[in-house]
Amino acid sequence: MARLPLEGVRVVEFCPVWAGPFCGMLLADWGAEVIRVESRQFFPVYTRGVFMARPPRMMIAGIPAGYAAYMIEGYDPTATPWNRFSLFNAHARNKLSMTVDLRRPEGKEIFKRLVAKSDVL
Numbered sequence: 001m002a003r004l005p006l007e008g009v010r011v012v013e014f015c016p017v018w019a020g021p022f023c024g025m026l027l028a029d030w031g032a033e034v035i036r037v038e039s040r041q042f043f044p045v046y047t048r049g050v051f052m053a054r055p056p057r058m059m060i061a062g063i064p065a066g067y068a069a070y071m072i073e074g075y076d077p078t079a080t081p082w083n084r085f086s087l088f089n090a091h092a093r094n095k096l097s098m099t100v101d102l103r104r105p106e107g108k109e110i111f112k113r114l115v116a117k118s119d120v121l
Contacts, residue, residue, distance in 0.1 A: 004031025011120040012037060013095070021091040027120075028094035035114065036097040 009032040013024035021036070028034040098114075101107040115121055 006030040006032035009033070009120065010118040011035065012115055012118045014121065016042070024095060025091045025093060032120075034095045035118070036092065036095050037111065037114070038097060038099045039102070040099050041101065041103070 006027060009027075011024060011027050011032045011034045013020060013034050013036045015021065015024075016038075024034045024036065100110050102111060
């Protein structure tokens with residue numbers, strides 16, 4: 001099988017809005033190992049979709065709306081809860097993904113180590 005032009009190149013994608021993820025998609029399609037760095041503290045509506053409505057039991061319990069509301073212990077949305085926004089599925093193909101909290105020293109250190117082992121940021 002023929003090699004793709006960017007095989008062996010590691011890219012850290014650190015951009016949540018339109019052009020960045022699209023560029024990362026193209027690099028991944030051409031063979032690069034693209035690692036998408038995401039945050040649990042920020043919900044990128046341009047690439048992940050809109051906020052879902054809270055289930056009634058969350059409203060009654062006073063749990064706030066938004067992305068973080070679905071990260072509570074014991075919440076079971078369905079078998080494939082995150083595979084629901086077609087734009088994300090289109091631009092995230094062929095990529096790896098990770099989350100890191102860059103507000104913490106440990107998160108910053110993890111990110112620095114990833115960048116040091118990568119070819120493109």
